[in-house]
Amino acid sequence: MSKRKQHSPEFKAKVALEALKGEETVSELASRFGIHPTMIHQWKRALLEGASGVFERGGRKRPEIDDEQVKDLHAKIGELAVANDFLSRKLALGREVRRGMIEPDHPVLSIGKQCTLLSIARSSFYYTPKGETEINLALMRRIDGQFLETPFFGVRQMTWHLRNEGHVINEKRVRRLMRLMGLMPIYQKPNTSRPAKGHKIWPYLLKGLRVERPNQAWAADITYLPMRRGFLYLVAIMDWHTRKVLAWRISNTLEADFCIEALNEAVHKFGPPEIMNTDQGSQFTSFAWTDRLRRMGVRISMDGKGRFLDNIFVERLWRTLKYECVYLHAWETGSQARAGVREWVDFYNNRRPHSALGGKPPAVIYWQRIDQNQPDQQVQRVA
Incomplete structure (x- = not known):
């Protein structure tokens, strides 16, 4: 041995x-x-x-x-x-x-x-098992693309779909890969989006609420980014009313820190929202995330279990991002991924026509509504 x-x-x-x-x-x-x-x-x-x-005790060394x-x-x-x-x-x-x-x-x-x-x-x-194989990475890429088309596919349906395409695969493998990617089907079932043990679940506040102005409600979510060798995770914060992407971060692990960084950037540039809506993932139920929001006086809202439609605008953003940017490239490094996402987000915010906004880009509508709601205030424009 x-x-x-x-x-x-x-x-x-x-x-x-x-x-x-x-x-x-x-x-x-x-x-x-x-x-x-x-x-x-x-x-x-x-x-x-x-x-x-x-940095404890004035930075003195122990x-x-x-x-x-x-x-x-x-x-x-x-x-x-x-x-x-x-x-x-x-x-x-x-x-x-x-x-x-x-x-x-x-x-x-x-x-x-x-x-x-x-x-x-x-x-x-x-115990030292092997890392993900090239076959598994290719399967994850295929699962991700199919999930954008059919977000109601659970493990069994996804397994049948892959088998119909000629892949030799069982449900156990599909379940593990979908969990690794953070994918959950949208239908109602018990324990679909369980937070970390001991984390508090907050009620969903957007049901029946008319979101009529910028910064009234924000939404945040995490998605999987396939790379040539491996994968990364992307978090984005979006203004619910105008669909503008306010901040985003990429990480190679799923700690809550990169979500906090994106939140801090969005608040620094645009001020805190009235409501922040997320799913029930452990990053968003963590003390670091919820305490930051509570200290700013932000009301915390969380999707119901399996309720993909509760955060529908961010889900649509992921679909658009992946088909218009991510799947068109085979990024080698984190720097390339950040540069690619940064270029696309700038295009999405400032130049891409949005059907829900009468063909106007999200940033244009965001600042127009800010001026309408705050005509006497000088607000610094941030892309």
Whole structure:
């Protein structure tokens, strides 16, 4: 049995920083560094969660303990105290992060002991499955395109459709790929869009509401972007009344941070909305997202389970974006994807005629309505 490769903190930090750059997909990073994609998610999350500690207490560095002091400490307090210290440092983190932070070369605690203390199965620590194959990436691209045409296709119908096209595939594989892409059919059924455990669900506020002016209601959603090697995720924030895209961000993982960045940009440029509507995904039910909105006095609205029509305007945006931009390119890097999406969003906002707006571009209508509702205020124009 080959010995498991041990990674230094410096190596983990390097990989996490590369993931934060967003230039490469998780699959590409895993191939370049010779590690499993799960580790990249864990290390990136650990870096984001621990970054604030660098600036604690005025940015002063915590006192370091040299090797001799560590040996003396272990000799004095014994294995039990070391275990308590290990737990105090690790237990506050999420389960996936804790799994990625097990220390194979710990001077006192064995891997088995660490797994026991952290409630992690020892076998799961050693398990290193392969990343997504080229066949799976091609299937994900095909599933994504078909889902835009038939968003009511569940796992069974999608499996039948792929089989009719000649693909040898079972429901288990389709279910896993659709979950990985974040796709859920629109029909009503139990637990279709379950948030993270403990996250609060907010009521849907837009039913029967007449949205008559800009910034009265915004909508946000996340979609999957196929790349030549792997995939990325895109979040966009849209003004419900004028369909203008206010802000967007691309990420190679699904942490809530890139959604918060898009929200902060939209608020900085256009001010807060009265209502923010999203689905029940874990990014939008997270404390970071909801607390940011509540502190601004924004009313939080969330779609019903399986209610694709509750956020119909963003769903239509995804369809238009993918057919007019994403599917016409085979982007290699995150920079190329950002440049392509940025160019298309600028075209969509400022030059593309919109059928719901009498053939006018969304940005034109947005600023016209702003001027009508705020004639005495000088508002800076932002594309």
